[in-house]
Amino acid sequence: xxxxxxxxxxxxxxxxxxxxxxxxxxxxxxxxxxxxxxxxxxxxxxxxxxxxxxxxxxxxxxxxxxxxxxxxxxxxxxxxxxxxxxxxxxxxxxxxxxxxxxxxxxxxxxxxxxxxxxxxxxxxxxxxxxxxxxxxxxxxxxxxxxxxxxxxxxxxxxxxxxxxxxxx
Numbered sequence: 212x213x214x215x216x217x218x219x220x221x222x223x224x225x226x227x228x229x230x231x232x233x234x235x236x237x238x239x240x241x242x243x244x245x246x247x248x249x250x251x252x253x254x255x256x257x258x259x260x261x262x263x264x265x266x267x268x269x270x271x272x273x274x275x276x277x278x279x280x281x282x283x284x285x286x287x288x289x290x291x292x293x294x295x296x297x298x299x300x301x302x303x304x305x306x307x308x309x310x311x312x313x314x315x316x317x318x319x320x321x322x323x324x325x326x327x328x329x330x331x332x333x334x335x336x337x338x339x340x341x342x343x344x345x346x347x348x349x350x351x352x353x354x355x356x357x358x359x360x361x362x363x364x365x366x367x368x369x370x371x372x373x374x375x376x377x378x379x
Contacts, residue, residue: 230256236373238285238301247285247301253373262307262372265337265364271309271377272332276317277341279303279366280356284346288321288353298374302344305370309377312336321353328355339363 233255237248254262267273276290283302290306291297293315298306300319308317314331319342332338341356341363356363 228256230260232256236301236304236371238303247287249299249301249373253371254375258375259372262305262375263368265367267335267337268309269335271334272312272315272330273337274308274310274315274317274330274332275305275337275339275363275367276300276308276319277305277339277363277367277370278344279305279341279370280344283344284351286321286344286346286351286353288319288342288344290317290319290342292317292376292378295376295378298376300342300373303370304373305367306374306376307372309375311378319353322351324353326353326355339367341366 233252235249235251236253237245239245278288278300285302287299287301289297289299292308292310300306312332312334314329316327317330317340318325318327328340330338330340339360341358342353343356344353
């Protein structure tokens, strides 16, 4: 009887996700309820793991835009670099940009407001910036976080890579 119950329990367990699949990402509550999903597929779990090594690209300035804060909601926040294509982020996500060395404008748009941050760097440098979202029932605010890059890097380890963008 115990063996049958154990066998049935194993059949009821969903299969592990395919680490090479590129599928939309869904942000869930701490109880597992889906509250928002990306419209487009995101990089695979393998790409996510590789990105979290935070390796420098010898030919590019690498910038991670991280969105991870305990009080963030389900709002989509659009991020773009130098007026390029926008990427819609969700809470607990990040975008990796590989950019030409130099100075770049990183902007996000939320709640009808646009905020811009200038980031400069050389090839082989890795930088971290974070969008700080605070969402309440009556008000939402988003701003660029003012914390150390080491602190943001630790938050990035718990975020999901949803876009990997290389500037032309």
